[in-house]
Amino acid sequence: MKSLSRYAATNALTRTMLGELLRREDYESLARAESVESAWIALRKTAYERWLPEEAPTEVLGIEKVITEVTASRFRRSLANLRGKTLEVGRLLLARWELDNLEFALRLWHAKDVSLAKFLIESQIVNAIPIYDVVEAESIEKIALELRHTPYFEALASSIDTYNRRKAIFFVEIELEKHYYRRLLDAAVALGGIDAKRALKIMGAEIDIINVTLLARLMEYHQVKPEDLRSCVIEGPSEISRLLSSSEFSAAEIEDVKSRILGQYAGEISQQKTKLDSVSMLEHMVREAAVGIARTMLMGYPFSITCVFAFYLLKRNELENLRTVFGGMAIGASEDEILKQLFGIG
DSSP states (O other), rough: HHHHHHHHHHHHHHHHHHTOOOOHHHHHHHTOOOOOHHHHHHHHTTTGGGGSSSOOSSSHHHHHHHHHHHHHHHHHHHHTTTTTHHHHHHHOOOHHHHHHHHHHHHHHHHOOOGGGGGGSOOOOOOSOOOOHHHHSSSHHHHHHHTTTTTTTTHHHHTTTTHHHHHHHHHHHHHHHHHHHHHHHHHHHHHHHHHHHHHHHHHHHHHHHEEEHHHHHHHHHHHHOOHHHHHHOOOOOSSHHHHHHHOOOOOHHHHHHHHHHHHHHHGGGOOOOOOOOOSSHHHHHHHHHHHHHHHHHHHHHHSSHHHHHHHHHHHHHHHHHHHHHHHHHTTTTTOOHHHHHOOOOOO
């Protein structure tokens, strides 16, 4: 009864918003549109109507900026009735959008490209981030100073030596990701009891997505040493994350990782037809499975903090799908090509 009363209002609000998530037919309508502008009009015929301006931004990055802001705002609504520790967790989930924005700013700074700064989100999401000062900073040390009053200072400061030695902003982003998920997992554990257990299951699925996606790309498209692969793994509560954290990334261990992912996640996917003949194929499986976990836990544990965590994961998945749709349309991808790249649409 205590759990029921604590989360009743949040559950009612979140379930209303769950009903507003895009369905397969919505994505099909977007993907078959004849132009980006037509797809924008189609998106405005969904629950996004009152959130989007009538005219689509003229550039794809502009569209991504608007969609990112809108999905963050829509998720923020689910936090309205949270208090105490649960609100702290909710704000950390919302900060995922903020971290994306900060990492984009760091890439622009590293590339010395201020021309794309207009696509950064300037409004405050959770913390006050001087985002334009990051892009215009003279050095990474100056960026750390700009962030000294934010939760990102520690991660940024600890990665300065690595950046100066490797001259790759990628390693700074990895440190930010690790630090963010440590804070989030600690906050989830602090919920205690069954709330913590359910939250960790869902967040473990998201961490698996990031780890598998990142490692697949590094292994297939870049010449990365095994020790660098290990340093890129984000520690999470799942068996897969623990395995990756201790892996030497030999050929045999990679096959072991693939088989364990198949064993852990295949049951979460209703129609899995992808053969695991490439590391990159794992991304498809893990993403589909994560969405399945979120939906299953929503049905099984309705009156708990689970509803917020599950809605978060589903909303983040929707954001990635919309980025894929508009990015695909901009390069002339076909409806079928776009739909094959979407996750969790049934």
